Amino acid sequence: YTNQSGVGRGYLTLHTLERIHDRLRELLAQKGATLMEIYACPHISEDGCDCRKPLPGMLHRASREHGIDLSLSLAVGDTPRDLIAGKRAGCEVALVLSGHTKVYRVDTFAAPPPDFIASDLAQLTEFLLSK
Template identity: 50%
Template sequence: MKNGIGQDEAPDRRGRSKPCVFLDRDGVINHDSADYIKSLDEFVPIEGSYEAIARLNRAGRMVIVITNQSAIGRGIIDGSTLERIHERLAEEVGAAGGHITDILFCPHRPDEKCSCRKPEPGMLFEAAARHGIDLSRSVMVGDSAKDIECGIRAGCKTVLVLSGNGRQALESLKNRGISPDAVFPFLRDAVHWIIRQ
């Protein structure tokens, strides 16, 4: 498990662990690709996603990105390129008035059977330990069945967005009797619901 942008943040002044909004990256913040996001040119934000992060921050929500990046394990992209993509993401969110506290990614291929690749909840547990997060008060937002399963396994509320692979994920989850707590077209549409949690 690797991390990118980040600052340590302790529990709040009353000593309680804090809530967090965990965001999948591809298909939630930026447009996804079946061929992976391999360069800065291929990293294209979904309209309104940066502003949505800023709105969450203004409402007092920490935002952490949790993303599978098996393209590294497959040799399709190197770590320095991924770091540049995440630096740009953090900069552009900052320019929109928001802040990403941390970016955690899993570089492993599915066959490596690691504990951090979603749907395993390892990255959420790591983020919770690092930043003093109360997972039971947190929300995982994703566009795949793996994202929703990961959030459920970690004890979070879950939001499925229909951007990216969301429509296929919704059908897959229904067939397996798994239900996210809420479904919205895009991240920007989910912000009000998330804040109310």
């Protein structure tokens, strides 16, 4: 689940965003991974949608469309708004210390405390596979 306000601001089109997502799927497939769905909010904050994080709309939509029990789910992110959206949806949340998190101090992270912290996606994957 990803906020992509660049679409709403006119920096890229939905078609371009879909092509980026297609490329991501190709790269993941090369490693044997697949994505069921990519949920993207193309809106800007002023649009007042329910899908832009930190609102949980994208997670609720995924739950409805795929029969996901959010109380048994782990929402993963690298920003405070990712963790807030996950908690609002009733998920456990994991903070990945890569990407945007590099600009935050974890001990002063302005979000609900994460249920799990991983240094990167590889460590998170190892943790999940060990459960």
